[in-house]
Amino acid sequence: MRRDTFLKSLAALAAAGSLPLTASAAATLKMMIPANPGGGWDTTGRALGKALQEAKVADSVTYENKGGAAGALGLAQFINASKGDPNALMVMGAVMLGGIITGKPPVNLSQATPIARITSEYNVFVLPSNSPFKTMADVVTQLKKDPGSVKWGGGSRGSTEHIAAAMIARDVGVDPSKINYVAFRGGGEAIAAILGGNVTIGGSGYSEFAEHIASGKMKPIAVTSGARLKGIPVPTLKEQGINVEIGNWRGVYGAPGLSPAQRQQLTNMVLAALKTPAWQESLEKNNWTPAVLSGPAFEQFVDSEFASLRATMVKSGMV
Known part of the structure; x- marks a missing residue:
């Protein structure tokens, strides 16, 4: 294959989001952390960023903290500023679902792209x-x-x-x-x-x-x-003697409007990061329990969690 033909083919693959991980490693990933520094989402996002680099699926990762309203402010910024961006990720979890139920923000998590649940704590x-x-x-x-x-x-x-x-x-x-x-x-x-x-x-x-x-x-x-x-x-x-049990899981979402190929690519990158020594070290250091779930199963889990949390909050007088 001629060099110019090869380069055109490579560009076409990149546009379609179909490049293998090794070919897309030059990308800089952008990590939205919808909370102020120092908390669980911040620790999770930065640990995942380190693991993504160790897995060599990203050359670098930039971070943006946007706290407030149980993550809804960061979610709104992520949805509005990252449409169609295959290199954008956002940390989220059970806390965001609870905040959406109580705060009823103008944006909805369903506007973004589910990637994976990664931990439970x-x-x-x-x-x-x-x-x-x-x-x-x-x-x-x-x-x-x-x-x-x-x-x-x-x-x-x-x-x-x-x-x-x-x-x-x-x-x-x-x-x-x-x-x-x-x-x-x-x-x-x-x-x-x-x-x-x-x-x-x-x-x-x-x-x-x-x-x-x-x-x-x-x-x-x-x-x-x-x-x-x-x-x-x-x-x-x-x-x-207090009959209460509740867990806190965390996951990541991609930007709105990703193609199926781009969503799969981003999912593969995250799953590769979760296999690195850097991520295993973070799990042990922070006493996180691995809780990996991706694809349609993760999407269904989030829908189920919304319903379950809402029922719990109604019973507890919060909604």
């Missing part, structure tokens, strides 16, 4: 080290006396820790609508509030609090899993 509730409370039972006792006096700190309204707080209240006989939930735009803000004693109790993924738990600045009192997490000596809510 349970929440941990913590107390500041100088808290007068020592256990979840202490918090519940105070909650029953005066619901408004217990400040729950965590992510945006509709986050898994917000839903968990409402579910705890409901299970112990307190009106969920009376809980005093303080929402923060990112994990960094929530951590500062907990360490500063500005909230009574904080909730988030274990990975976000691990450093401060290890240093003794936070005291973990409960996890939202069905059984104790491996290597983490923290009792579940169920062990403490």
